[in-house]
Amino acid sequence: MISTFSNARLLLVEDDIPKRKAISSYLNEKNIGLSIDTAESLSTAIKKVGGEKYWIAIIDMSIPTYDILKDKEGGGQPQNFGGTEVLRFLESESPETYPIVITQYKEFSGPGMRFKSLDDLRNDLLEEFSGFLYDVIYYSGSNGDWKNDLDEVIDNLIKAAGGDEK
């Protein structure tokens, strides 16, 4: 069962085209009345959050600094945890947004940091963004479990906000 909500905007921050399309199509198919914006990089996400009010933001962890199409040098300095930067920005500049992290990795590493599992990441994020980050979802291109997880999260949010059930 999924509820609907109208006149609300969702920001999908994801640079990977297949994943972005899959999530976007799935949300559109569900017809829950959300208007979906996308951002492919940290800079675009920040710009969009600065200009619009978003009810939900679905955020990937690894995103480039700039849109690859605009930055011919490969998107600028890599942001292994660029998603965290978006979360921090949302927390300070748009605290009414509900952020959801969606990642296709089960393990994380980066320069100067120790290896992290998905659970480690979830715990770290939930600790840093306690009371703000709504959920962390694992995405896999080969199975659809993420759809159920996303359904559940959005359904809860819609219910909490007083949306209609269908």
Next chain:
Amino acid sequence: MECLESRNHVFLVGEKHGFEKLREYSESLVEDKNPRIASLLAKLLLDRNNRDYSVDAFYAKWRAAFSHIGLSGKAQNYLSYRAITQVDDLEIGLADSLSYDLNNSIYDCYETLIDTCSTALIEEFSQEVKIVALEALSRLHVEGFKDSRINQLIFLEKGCIKNLSIDKSSFAYNLVLDQGAKCCDKISKELSVAINDIEEKKEDIEDGLNAALFYAINMKVINLGQNILALVSRSNEGLVSRNKSLKWLVAFSKGFSIEYVAALSETCAIQLLQDLSSSENEFSELSRGILELIENKSSKVLGEVQISPSLAIWLGIVLLQNKSFTYVWEVYSYLCKVEKGGGKDSKNLKLLILKESGDLESALSFAVSEVACKESLGRLLVSCIFENEKWKSFNESNYIDVAILSHCAYLQDNNSNTLYICRMACRKLFKGDILNSFELMWNRENQKGKEKLKYYFKEVFIERNLSLADLESSHEVRRVRIKALQILFTVDSDNSKSYAEEIKQLTVTEKLWLGLSYINESRVFVNESAIARWAERELAHDFSRWQKEYANTDTESFEEALYNYLNDENTEKFISGLNKKKNESNVLLVSIVERLLEKFLSDPEDGLDTYLSSRIRHGSLKGTIMGPMEEARLIGSHEFNDSHAAPQSIISHDPSLYRTFNKVVKNIEKEVEWYNSNLVRVKSSEFPNGIIDIVVNKVIASQLFPGLAKDSTLQMFIEQCFEVFWSALDSPLKKLNSVFSNDIKSYIQNEFDSLVEELDVKDNSHSSLISLLREVSTNTQAQCDVVASWFLADEILEKRLFTLSEAIDIALKSTQNVYRLFNASLKKFSSDALNLKLTVQGLTTIADCLYVIFENAWKHSGLSSQDYDIEATFDVNEDATVLTIQVSNPLSEGRYHSLTEKGILEKIEVITNDGPSLNLIGGEGGSGMHKLARLVSKSKQPDSKKQFYVDVTNDRRFSLTISIPLYRRGEGYDLYFQ
């Protein structure tokens, strides 16, 4: 690998007789023992004692050397530990080293055991390991081992002093100086200067640190070396975390001093103080005073007894942790009085007090006044201000102060949240138009304010900190950085040289990327001017005939026919109307268009398919996509060789995994190769899957083109036709873009995902490999976007000029983007030719030419990723009509013989003598020389001089000389494939 005696002997020879004598001694050893391991040891020890090396450079060199030996991770850890006493992951590296020593009989494992136990206890290994380490030390003690380190380490864990002698001397650097003083005069003097530098100087402690580290690594096997190392670490530690280096000092000293309580846990320390205060001993009164202060009863200990600065700092920290702000300010005042040097500890304590008492504004203001004052740079541990704080805590503060301090703090703690605070402050400043209001601010500020502004623009206003400033690309960031530097250049004349140098560097980078983008944007290319020249020769007669016939024909224009169709919407009538108009003269015009199109798409020298071959299919596409895999040494001749990259060795050591991995790599290679060879092509009977296809509908064309041709010159008509062709290519090029940005990308992702999922199920210990594969997968997919962008390139609007020198650097970078491990150095020789100005057209042709030459050196020199020199000489003739390039690269012995003995050179000479085979210019595989030969086929060099030739010299170098015609265009020169 390393014997303690050798280590000490070499060090002492160097110290006593000087480095030249040491070099003589070591080099004779290297020669005598070569190729034995002792020779390697002699080289290593010589490097270690060479003061031209920084300690970092020494470590970097030898770590890189070990990584190329090809050992397993465990063996490499051991080698690294034994040879340079450094391991990557302490817990794993020391365990590996200890197990190696326990299992062989060459070395006494005692020292390794003590080192492991000390590290486990002091560096806070897991609780289980700490318990085992303590147990090992206790057993050594019980078994009667006489080693002061055992007692000191047990004391550090338990706080029990019954096995320690009492030593009243203050320990810290005096201890090291005392020990150092027992060395020869030279060492004693130099150590004293170095340690004073570290402990007391306010700025530029680099020399002191280097000198101290030099002695530390050379004397690490004796307590003095360990203590120096601890002092060096101490200089970089915060007040709160300082007890780690203190523990190292305690572990390698002898006996007990009251300051040692600071190295204990708070519980142990208080217990010990209580024990000392309740019994009669020389510390009882002092201990009572300290306890009274900690318990907030009295601060008389600060007035009555002289306590050392290090103990005062510890007291300050304990009071802060207990939120006892009154007494902590008293400790601060006391510290200000007794501390030597610049008072860095008292300043750090003040900063901590301000932060812990919640007075962030005062903390910021105090810290920035210290940081902006050059002397304190790096000495004030400003990272404490940002610990556990979020941006909102600073949203109302002075953004320049916040940006400067969070920038310095990030350099200290590498904390991403601190970096975010810095980026937000920079965002606020940038969006507040700081660049344009700089002058106003500058004039308003006093000297201190000016220093802050200068520091902000010079050190903080950099790419890393501007990622939230709403800029859209690295190019834009460089643009604003250059603007900031230009401002600094005008206001800070003392440093104008360094600003000018950075501006120059950024400008070079800008040009490099601009050139690379031109190259990428011109990958889908047609030599329109060459085809136009052909058309003017071959089509002029027919075009003129058509124009005459058309002028005598009364025809309804296509526009009129279309207008009539749109009004009555009768398709049949429209088509039959069009058919009627397909008269004989228009058939002639359509045939002109078809011949032009055929040339445009498939001319073997100048057509689209030929450029798709030389600029995309010939290695570039495959190399670009597979680059990250090659760079990670997952494919290619370097496959798994680099044991420095340990995750790869997991694959090579597991046959089943190796098979699975190879299957995935082969699948990806096969898929990319298939798309490259079959789709990125002009469609033909030979290549029916080619996506590039323009179908001329004769009926429509016979109506459309007369409208374009009737009032045009042939030249104008050709240009219009080219425009139509490019418009028609829009759809197939978009399709190719989509193939690479979607299909191939998804394919690669799925292949990596399935590999990772398989690994995941098999063994959790594959985490480092999984992490590497994830990274390579992401980077490989990003490369698909790069390739996809080649098919949707923007039109080149900016017609800039490049010097030949810039063009060569761009060509080298472009080749390295395809062959990631190609690291030969290019040495350019020329008189004035390097200043020759080239158009974008000239740049792309030079890039094509040098790409083939560099690719040959990479693929066929037999030297692969070794570091070697490619020498290139450039020369322009007197009337600037011909550019001659001579390039030579070394050959491996095997390759030298195969070139000279197997007739390969003769085969190349056939191409250089007879010119290229047209079939091969547009093909791939053994076609590089044919592509090069195309450049010179109509060169304007005098016939007597060969325009293209190759040679192999006796000193095993492959040499290639090529002369390319130059065509002046405006201020620059074009270079064309003829």
